[in-house]
Amino acid sequence: MKCKEVNKELIFYTDNNLSKEKKQAIENHLKTCAHCRNLYNVFKESFEIIEKEKIKELDSFFYSHLSEKINQIENKKEKVIWLKSKQVYFQAIAASLIIFLSIYSGIFLGTTNLDKSANYTNSEDYELFAESYNLNQNTKSTYEMSLLEIEEKNK
Amino acid sequence: MDDNQLIKNIQNKDSKAFQTLVERHQTKVINICNGFVHNKDDAQDIAQEVFIEIYKSIDKFRSEAKLSTWIYRISVNKSLNFIRDNKKNKWLQSLDLLFVSDKNINNNSFIDEDKLEEEEKTKIIHQALNSLAENQKIAFTLNKYEDLSYKEISEIMKISISSVESLMFRAKKNLQKKLINYYQKK
Numbered sequence: 001m002k003c004k005e006v007n008k009e010l011i012f013y014t015d016n017n018l019s020k021e022k023k024q025a026i027e028n029h030l031k032t033c034a035h036c037r038n039l040y041n042v043f044k045e046s047f048e049i050i051e052k053e054k055i056k057e058l059d060s061f062f063y064s065h066l067s068e069k070i071n072q073i074e075n076k077k078e079k080v081i082w083l084k085s086k087q088v089y090f091q092a093i094a095a096s097l098i099i100f101l102s103i104y105s106g107i108f109l110g111t112t113n114l115d116k117s118a119n120y121t122n123s124e125d126y127e128l129f130a131e132s133y134n135l136n137q138n139t140k141s142t143y144e145m146s147l148l149e150i151e152e153k154n155k
Numbered sequence: 156m157d158d159n160q161l162i163k164n165i166q167n168k169d170s171k172a173f174q175t176l177v178e179r180h181q182t183k184v185i186n187i188c189n190g191f192v193h194n195k196d197d198a199q200d201i202a203q204e205v206f207i208e209i210y211k212s213i214d215k216f217r218s219e220a221k222l223s224t225w226i227y228r229i230s231v232n233k234s235l236n237f238i239r240d241n242k243k244n245k246w247l248q249s250l251d252l253l254f255v256s257d258k259n260i261n262n263n264s265f266i267d268e269d270k271l272e273e274e275e276k277t278k279i280i281h282q283a284l285n286s287l288a289e290n291q292k293i294a295f296t297l298n299k300y301e302d303l304s305y306k307e308i309s310e311i312m313k314i315s316i317s318s319v320e321s322l323m324f325r326a327k328k329n330l331q332k333k334l335i336n337y338y339q340k341k
């Protein structure tokens with residue numbers, strides 16, 4: 001095998017991807033060629049560097065750090081939910097307050113009206129009631145009529 | 156407890172089950188993220204985002220899919236998004252560099268030659284990986300940073316196994332070319 005051919009296969013040789021025959025041929029070449037041997041060492045070292053970069057043992061801080069971050073996310077979520085539920089809660093209170101007030105004032109107005117018309121049964125009280133609502137004010141014509149009646153009586 | 160039972164328990168707000176899920180998958184997720192961004196702190200941050208996303212969308216998970224497939228797909232997407240966002244910010248960072256005084260640069264009076272050589276080699280392989288087309292990079296990272304089978308990768312990427320094989324082949328070819336170019340120039 002010539003150097004040029006070997007150079008084309010060296011990385012596959014290093015990574016153990018070659019057939020037995022090819023592997024053997026390159027091995028024989030490397031025994032006699034320092035130049036290709038140097039290159040082979042470059043590939044070998046490169047794969048070793050990758051191998052060294054890998055972590056193998058479990059880092060217990062990784063999970064504690066992670067769960068802290070997740071708690072922060074969860075707290076934010078809870079806050080949003082809490083604020084939203086608070087919003088809903090206040091809206092509910094406001095709505096029920098309005099409903100309560102309108103019902104209550106409706107009943108109050110209704111009952112006072114009823115009170116006024118129902119309780120003034122005798123005429124004296126009715127006069128008071130009528131006065132308060134201006135029900136007894138004479139129209140001009142009835143007032144004139146009564147004047148005429150007085151005049152006629154005087155005759 | 157198998158994954159399906161685990162998901163049911165998490166969906167029922169069992170926080171212990173969620174912890175089990177995280178502990179079962181966290182190193183794999185961090186390794187995948189690190190395979191894309193090559194920075195341990197960034198990889199941790201992205202992995203945290205991955206699990207937050209899982210926590211938020213666990214109700215949407217359908218058990219026809221494999222849990223790990225779903226988790227790794229989210230990991231790939233979050234990592235790629237991180238790289239894209241970083242690229243957007245790069246011109247701002249380069250602007251920042253213009254204003255950084257050079258007093259920090261010559262700070263290392265004791266240079267460890269071996270360490271420097273190792274750092275240099277690490278940088279070279281990372282650069283070579285970053286230069287790969289996105290699909291090649293995804294396949295290569297899943298296979299080399301988390302030892303996933305081509306079948307698993309095909310499920311995560313939603314492509315056929317033979318497509319994964321071809322992506323892996325091209326990824327290695329390209330890496331070989333880049334590394335030979337770099338070390339032969341030296």
Ligand SMILES: [Zn+2]
Nearest residue numbers: 003033035036
């Ligand atoms: Zn040679």
